[in-house]
Amino acid sequence: MAEDAVLGYLATHEEIRDSGQFATEHGLDHNEVVNVIKSLHGFRYIDAQDIKRETWVLTDEGKKYAAEGSPEVQLFLAVPPEGSISKDELQKKLDPSVFKIGCSQAGKNKWVEMGKQVSRKVQHVEDKVKNLLMRIQDGEALEKDDINSLKARKLIVPQTWNGYSVKKGPNYAPKRKKVATDLTRENLQRGDWKELEFKEYNFNAKGPPAEAGHLHPLLKVKDQLKNIFLQMGFEEMPTNNFVESSFWNFDALFQPQQHPARDSHDTFFLEVPSTTRQLPEDYVQLVKRVHEDGGYGSRGYGYEWKREEANKNLLRTHTTAVSTRMLYALGKQPFAPKRYFSIDRVFRNEAVDRTHLAEFHQIEGLVCDRGLTLGDLIGVLHDFFSRLGMSKLRFKPAYNPYTEPSMEIFSYHEGLGKWVEIGNSGMFRPEMLLPMGIPEDVRVIAWGLSLERPTMILYGISNIRDLFGHKVDLSLIKRNPICRIGIN
Secondary structure, rough: OOHHHHHHHHHHOOEOOHHHHHHHHHOOHHHHHHHHHHHHHHOOOOEEEEEEEEEEEEOOOHHHHHHOHHHHHHHHOOOOOOOOOHHHHHHHHHOOOHHHHHHHHHHHHHOEOOOOEEEEOOOOOHHHHHHHHHHHHOOOOOOOHHHHHHOOOOOOEEEEEEEEEEOOOOOOOOOOOOOOOOOOOOHHHHHHHHHHOOOOOOOOOOHHHOOOOOOOOOHHHHHHHHHHHHHHEEEOOOOOOOOEHHHHHHHHHHHOOOOOOOOOOOOOOOOOEOOOOOOHHHHHHHHHHHHOOOOOEOOOOOOOOHHHHEEEEEEOOOOOOHHHHHHHHHHHHOOOOOEEEEEEEEEEEOOEEOOOOEEEEEEEEEEEEEEOOHHHHHHHHOOOOOOOOOOOEEEEEEEEOOOEEEEEEEEEEOOOOEEEEEEEEEEEOOOHHHHHHOOOOOEEEEEEEEEHHHHHHHOOOOHHHHOOOOOOOOHHHHHHHOOOOOOO
């Protein structure tokens, strides 16, 4: 047993200079000796000092060459002593990797004449590489130039060997005395508790880490965003319909049926059920009329609007479909100013890259009131994003079928070191609002952005696939901060 060997050796010797050498001499496994030394050191039976040695070991390729010979020698031996051999025939005799490396090294050593025909330049060679590799296997030391040569060819790698030198400790004894950890009923009955030596309590020992769940960064930022909206006086919209009809997702937003976003390359359409069964007919007719002939100061799009296109079911491409339903319901009642928001999942048939996913979360906010202007929208956006700790904002004119004017929102991403688009905004068009029954003097300002982009900026994540999807590192979930600095 390793423990008896260590304690017994120290009874007659001053120290164990090298645990590795000690293990070899006593026929013991070094790992077992190391574990014993750590245990005895903890109870102060011995004092141990670390020993570290840098050694070189063969890679798998190095082991192969030590057994079979280096590629250059294998190639040399495959070339006939007299005459020559075609390069194609020589290649058939050797492994592809051996042939490639062998040609390079044998040519460099000037052992063979390379061309369409390969012939020897010398008759005898020494396999220096194999000899050096075998010397390393035997534990011999090599010259620095030889080490560098083998390392450059990735035939050897450094390995750190860890061991100990050992001396007697203040509590040394030839035999470890077992200490009791509990006072039992049997100890009391036998009376041997008087002779027992009890293990001391370690009041500084830490207990096992508590296993608990961890909130994903997206959930944390989502909760913070929700609180920000509530602090600003917004109320949450119901977003429980992932499946939506094309009518509410596109047509009610004054988005033409020929728009590229409605193509299957950009939208996930459902096969079953493929169409919706219920739409408000009076409102459908008003939407149809404004698409075909215009109205409310608009010329419309001047095309034949098709009900079958509007009936198609899809996975909603934006939560604006929810906003459309809410505004339609608002138009059926006596008008009162409203502030709505939603945070939920949307789906788009997009190519996945470091900043785009086919499934992501959209944040949407809208304010409905009389006399609103573009200045009000910019002010609300600055207020909203400053509460997120994102004070660096830029706005760029843009086009949306259902907002005019429209603006793209940019924020500076410290991790990427550039301005990143984080959302879109604008004022809903009268062609969208007036068919719903919204009063003519009422304006609706709105903005939408993904939940992933602000989270990436706040947490310094440069690849969206590291945040959401099947490639997420679970340790990220455990390590991320409880709260973010900069959020009030």
